[in-house]
Amino acid sequence: MTAAVLLNLAPGPDMAFILGQTARKGRKAGFAAMFGIWSGAFVHVLMAALGLSAILATSAIAFSIVKWLGAAYLFYLGLKALLSKGGSIVSESGFDETKTSSIFWQGAIVAVLNPKVAIFFLAFLPQFVVEGAGPVSAQLFLHGSLIIVVAALVEPPLVFAGSKLARALKTNKRVALWMDRSLGALFILLGIKLVTSD
Numbered sequence: 001m002t003a004a005v006l007l008n009l010a011p012g013p014d015m016a017f018i019l020g021q022t023a024r025k026g027r028k029a030g031f032a033a034m035f036g037i038w039s040g041a042f043v044h045v046l047m048a049a050l051g052l053s054a055i056l057a058t059s060a061i062a063f064s065i066v067k068w069l070g071a072a073y074l075f076y077l078g079l080k081a082l083l084s085k086g087g088s089i090v091s092e093s094g095f096d097e098t099k100t101s102s103i104f105w106q107g108a109i110v111a112v113l114n115p116k117v118a119i120f121f122l123a124f125l126p127q128f129v130v131e132g133a134g135p136v137s138a139q140l141f142l143h144g145s146l147i148i149v150v151a152a153l154v155e156p157p158l159v160f161a162g163s164k165l166a167r168a169l170k171t172n173k174r175v176a177l178w179m180d181r182s183l184g185a186l187f188i189l190l191g192i193k194l195v196t197s198d
Helices: 002-009 013-025 027-050 053-058 060-082 097-112 115-128 136-169 173-195
Strands: none
Touching (some): 002 136, 013 136, 027 115, 060 097
16 A cells, blocks of 8 residues: 555656646546546556566567657647647636547556556566465456555545646636646656656
């Protein structure tokens, strides 16, 4: 539980995406991003339980492909925010449901296309496997799911706090522009960090 809490509090593309969408577009967008990230993380849990993450750990080609796809997507999100005109902070009452689903899928893609998450699950979860306590795949699935359950306790308060900030700043175009630029720069930096990872 302690390890899961620390993992969920660690900054990274997932947390940046959730907080960024919350600050820019409000609570609904924040929760859509959060559920998308969780869905992507669950894919990694399944991959670890089924042993598919081992492919990324042992194949330099597979790792590179996923790494470059993930970095390209982060660059895309970053450039999109950098080129915006600062008008993305909107009231929750005027938020388009189609955009909610779009943010959900963006979050899922951000999580799935991060090979470091797959490698992390493969290296992290086996440390908690107990010999003789049941099938290894079932234990990996249980521990991986626990990380997502802990996320359900850690991340919603951050979304609520971020939505209050969004409501306070939604009428200030200068601050909105600054927030978009900052988020865009952050995603590009995270993309560069992902590209330079081994």
